Amino acid sequence: MFTKPHLQLNRATDITAELLNKMNITCLILDVDNTLCLKKGKIILDGVMNWLEKMQNDGIKLIILSNAKPKRMEGIAKNFGLPFVGLGGKPLTFGYRRAAKRMGESIKNCAIVGDQLLTDILGGNLAGCKTILVCPVELESSFGFKIKRGIERKLLKKYNLKCDF
Ligand SMILES: [Mg+2]
Structure with a gap:
């Protein structure tokens, strides 16, 4: 059951500080592609910039964790004005631990949003943080992704979670 998220929401922007307080979460570790933006960072999803600002004003720490190369992540993270851990190796756990440490937080007070x-949820559960699944906005075209999304559909159904892709 390491692939089952603690919480499922439609979009990252549906997360509120009130919800995080209830779950004892003080830091969000954020996935990028299909969570905050599309097209490798070229399109930022609606409401994301305002939401990031609101989270920070509400005292929630934010850091990006991506499997992408640091070179690509640098520009994207800069656009968001957030620190990042690149080459995160999700679903391996070292990136999550690195992100928590960078923010001075215990991993159990962190939540991955992806x-x-x-990758995002499996790694987060293995690392010992909370896990928040959001729905992908745009499906990928590669063969590898088609297989992964197919497996996800089956798992979501098994967990009685929403699957609209
Ligand atoms: Mg993603």
Whole structure:
């Protein structure tokens, strides 16, 4: 059951500080593609910039964790004005631990926010943080992704979670 998220929401922007307080979460570790933006960072999803600002004003720490190369992440993280851990190796756990440490937080007070069960959520559960699944906005075209999304559909159904892709 390591692929089952603690919480499922439609979009990252649906997360509120009130909700995080209830879950004892003080830091969000954020996936990028299909969670905050599309097209490798070229399109930022509606409301994301305002939401990031609101989270920070409400005292929630934010850091990006991505499997992408640091070179690509640098520009994207800069656009968001957030620190980042690149080459995160999700679903391996070292990136999550690195992100928590960078923010001075215990991993159990962190939550990963991401759109993929087999990377973001699996890694988060293995690392010992809370896991928040959001729905992918745009499906990928590669063969590898088609297989992964197919497995996700089956798992979401098994967990009685929403699956609109
Ligand atoms: Mg993603």
